[in-house]
Amino acid sequence: MSEVKKIATRDSYGNALVELGKEHDNLVVLDADLAAATKTGVFKKEFPERHIDCGIAEGNMVGVAAGLAAAGKVPFASSFAMFAAGRAFEQIRNSVAYPHLNVKIGATHAGISVGEDGATHQCNEDIALMRSIPGMVVLNPSDDVEARAAVKAAYEYEGPVYLRFGRLAVPVINDREDYKFEMGKGVVLREGKDLTIVASGLPVANCLEVAERLSAEGIEAKVINIHTIKPLDEDLIVAAAKETGKVVTVEEHSVIGGLGSAVCDVLSEKAPTKVLKIGVNDVFGESGPALELLKKYGLDTDGIYEKVKAFC
Template identity: 80%
Template sequence: MKDLPKIATRDSYGNALVELGKEKDNLVVLDADLAAATKTGIFKKAFPDRHIDCGIAEANMTGIAAGMSTCGKVPFISTFAMFAAGRSYEQVRNSIGYPHLNVKIGATHAGISVGEDGATHQCNEDLALMRVIPGMVVINPCDDIEAKAAVRAAYEHDGPVYMRFGRLAVPVINDREDYKFELGKGVVLREGKDITIFATGLCVVETLLAAEKLAADGIDAEVINIHTIKPIDEELITASAAKTGRVFTVEEHSIIGGLGSAVSEVLSEKQPTKVTRIGVNDVFGESGPAVELLHKYGLDAEGIYNKVKETV
């Protein structure tokens, strides 16, 4: 995987909006004074009349998008995850979720890989916040290919969608002809018989690398990419857990309320299985280089490998 190209999914988001904008005249993009960072500036350059900078007023932007969606537009609102899910939570819940409006949320700079911006901007709670809103689809793509596919799927879905994108460039692992993105369906990236590791977002590639290290130690890990946190692929989760009998989850998010919680909820009801959640352990992040933070919090390949080894 060392030779694979690396692209930040926030870049994928901006590029996907432009490609989709060429096809869909009713697609509009709103940003909260962060177009250069969220990469919606790419769309603004291509379609200046369909890009609205709402200033540093995220809640207002959410309300504007809700109104536009009732007039035949398909708005994509964009800002950092901390502001999209955190600052605007009430507006997302009441103005978009409650009336089930066709608004898409492109949340960039999620998780501790935001790096030097520190704890105030490292949103490790967004998946939990969005997952609990009735009718909200929640997507966390793992690479460039998947992020672009997620944007298109979000447009085609009738209803609110939350998409999580990252700042850190990650390897492109899905550049193959047979790749297929489907909302609510997980992807088996590596078959195994001893344990199952469900991963999401940038942790997917790190989990694959960890699985290689585990294989060298005689532990055959099945690796499954869960790009859609809600609706989640219950059938695949229960089938894999039944096969291996031991489950791990990996996410660049709090272990409370995100992928680990979603998988545990499914298994507790349908296939009781021991689950170990690997993620941010109920703490705030801190300022530092993204790669070093991922290592410190045990979310790189080495950390995942060590956690599985000491647990198994």
């Protein structure tokens, strides 16, 4: 069996920007002295006149992006999730979202898979922060195919969008002809009748493996990929909960305020269901190799499987 192709979604972000830049002269990319890491350097090389390095000043970068949007440009402001969502939160809230300007926030290096950079850079709270901002769309793609589609969808959408990308290379799972990205719509990757696994971002591929293991034991799990956390595909989640009776959410993010919280908000109102939230508990990360951290925090295939099996 051939090895599964793996690509970091931060690479997908940079490549997608170049593709869109060739088609749209109004696309501008901003960075905060991290072009090599966020992969916007490939856009800078192709379109140097449309790339602005704002230096280590993320709040100012978002302000510049707001001004460009007000002037008719479509800016993608790029930095690590910790700095994009964390340090520049007030500017995103007041200068971008409040006037509903057409600014896209490209946040790379999200979650504990940032690895050796440690807890200060492992942002597990960004989805919670961005979900709380009125009118903000939150996208968290699971692989290269989905990430590139998400960047295109963000460009085409009129309004603020937060895009979450990772540092670690992840399996390409959406490389098929019938794949279609639609903002606000979840994707059923596997049918099942015994429980529903709702996943987003990096753990989606792991959840497919978990479902296969469960199937070998007679437990059929429906797997739903939620690439758009806000607006959430409420109809799909409610229907799946009613069909299977149990729901597990899996995310490389805090269990507070992220995908799990969004799902619970919906189900508590429309279809009360027993839910298990798998993610980073109320703790900070730590420095270490990405794969070892995912294992320690129970977000690798084995860790997810054990928790889901116990829940069943």
